[in-house]
Amino acid sequence: xxxxxxxxxxxxxxxxxxxxxxxxxxxxxxxxxxxxxxxxxxxxxxxxxxxxxxxxxxxxxxxxxxxxxxxxxxxxxxxxxxxxxxxxxxxxxxxxxxxxxxxxxxxxxxxxxxxxxxxxxxxxxxxxxxxxxxxxxxxxxxxxxxxxxxxxxxxxxxxxxxxxxxxxxxxxxxxxxxxxxxxxxxxxxxxxxxxxxxxxx
Numbered sequence: 797x798x799x800x801x802x803x804x805x806x807x808x809x810x811x812x813x814x815x816x817x818x819x820x821x822x823x824x825x826x827x828x829x830x831x832x833x834x835x836x837x838x839x840x841x842x843x844x845x846x847x848x849x850x851x852x853x854x855x856x857x858x859x860x861x862x863x864x865x866x867x868x869x870x871x872x873x874x875x876x877x878x879x880x881x882x883x884x885x886x887x888x889x890x891x892x893x894x895x896x897x898x899x900x901x902x903x904x905x906x907x908x909x910x911x912x913x914x915x916x917x918x919x920x921x922x923x924x925x926x927x928x929x930x931x932x933x934x935x936x937x938x939x940x941x942x943x944x945x946x947x948x949x950x951x952x953x954x955x956x957x958x959x960x961x962x963x964x965x966x967x968x969x970x971x972x973x974x975x976x977x978x979x980x981x982x983x984x985x986x987x988x989x990x991x992x993x994x995x996x997x
Contacts, residue, residue, distance in 0.1 A: 806844050809834055810858050813851040818904045822852055822912060849916070856909040856919045860926040873937040878948060880994035882937050883967050887974045887990050903979040927968070935964040967997060 812834035816825040827848055831838050845851045876882040913923040938960035942948045953959050970993050977984050 859905045880997035884990045884994045935960045
């Protein structure tokens with residue numbers, strides 16, 4: 797079997813697990829469900845993954861990595877003139893990305909990954925790594941804002957980097973709240989949330 801075929805087969809299995817997890821939840825999904833969803837034999841599945849927990853780690857890596865890639869390639873952290881603008885760019889990029897793959901339930905998958913990260917050390921490490929890189933990127937974007945417009949800094953604050961380090965978790969927290977509410981609320985108003993974030997941050 798070629799490397800390309802193995803990569804494609806692995807991605808196929810991860811996709812089947814992702815669909816199962818988003819449809820029924822991680823706890824209610826069995827390996828038999830994933831095998832049925834994939835259309836592959838049990839032997840084919842177990843030749844790549846030892847069980848459901850290892851599959852969840854792979855799904856977490858896939859989901860978190862895709863979101864980070866979407867932000868990096870979408871230019872969400874470039875050119876914003878305010879903290880609210882940075883948050884708005886991230887949320888618009890994520891909203892568009894999630895809409896384009898809505899059939900795979902990525903929005904719900906993100907919440908499940910975060911939930912499992914609170915109890916699974918390996919997934920927690922993945923989430924910590926991705927969020928750490930995002931915080932670093934948001935911090936750099938905030939520094940750029942402050943350097944282009946010193947009025948962005950609070951009165952009496954002269955150290956743009958120190959301010960950005962403290963403010964980046966707030967910006968990212970607003971984005972995480974956006975993901976949670978978009979996932980859970982059927983009548984969630986994306987545009988209103990983003991507009992309020994721009995005016996508040």
